[in-house]
Amino acid sequence: MSDDLSRAMRATADNLSPNIGKLTAGGVERGVRKRRMRRISQITGGAASVTAVFAVVAAVGTGGSGSGAASAAGSPGGGTVPAAVGTTTTAPAAPSGTATAPSSAPSSSALPTKHRTAVPPPSAPSAPPVSGEDIAKLLEHAVAPIHFSSESVLNKAGTDDGGGPFAVLKVGYAAGIGNVAVDISNQAWDNIGWGDSLPPYTTIxxxxxxxxxxxxNGLQWPAGNGDPNSKRLDATWYRNDGxxxxxxxxxxxxxxxxxxxxxVPLTVDQAxxxxxxxxxxxxxxxxxxxGYLDYQDAMAGKVSTKTPGGDAAKPAQSSSR
Structure with a gap:
């Protein structure tokens, strides 16, 4: 019996050769996802997770109204975006680095101060998945007017892939080599808690x-971590549909x-x-x-699924104020 077990264990070990390609791609993907989480936590001071929102919805049976708003009208169609669109709220810069910012933080009355529970909007037809290849091509098309000297896809994932959809491009430009990335997530504006002031280098x-x-628009790493010359620019649009x-x-x-x-390879207005x-x-x-499928599963106490629903299915949760 013990000899049979030993032979089985050796045979299993012999067959466990790692897939280096998958491991490498997974490492890059985890890096992108960690960057996303760092961005969210730095900007919001800890946004509520989707799981937590679902738990609150299930527990209290919120009656919040869904907006069902479509994508924003008045999105820039091309050319240069004005330096300010609507109202801009600015945070003071951190003491390190060379960035400058206004001397005073915005008043707390101008900022949302508590998490709110999001609910699905009215029903809408189901949407087909989008592949990582499609996301990468969309990003390449979006940055085409900038005329980078070189572009190559570092990583990509579709809507049905872990951490997706996202795409990362390595780009060449006059200042050197950098990268540009896009990621899309279900994150409602009303689920973000800002506290009394914005983090450094942050504007709304x-x-x-x-x-x-x-x-x-500031330092890539907190003081004392990483390369002090590394910079990062993020523009995150919190749409009305969540x-x-x-x-x-x-x-x-x-x-x-x-x-x-x-x-960095982009200006604020370009981003x-x-x-x-x-x-x-x-x-x-x-x-x-x-996101709606995940919401339905959470409400039913099921594990998240990627299986499409019918034509009467609803999109992701959203909220209105």
């Missing part, structure tokens, strides 16, 4: 339709490997224009619909 733009774009689109530019060819350019572009509508619809 209120769009004409009442949606918000949060811009972070979906967030984040466009990020860093002056590193690959994250965590140090600065490879003297500036905002790309984030609020209607080019992402197909991916947003797919992500929102997947």
């Amino acid at each position: 733009r209120t769009q004409p339709d009442g949606s918000h774009v949060v811009v972070y 979906v967030a689109i984040n466009i990020e530019g860093i002056n590193e060819a690959r994250e965590k490997l140090g600065a490879t350019a003297t500036a 905002v224009q790309i984030a609020t572009s209607p080019i992402w509508d197909k991916a947003v619809a797919a992500k929102a619909y997947q």
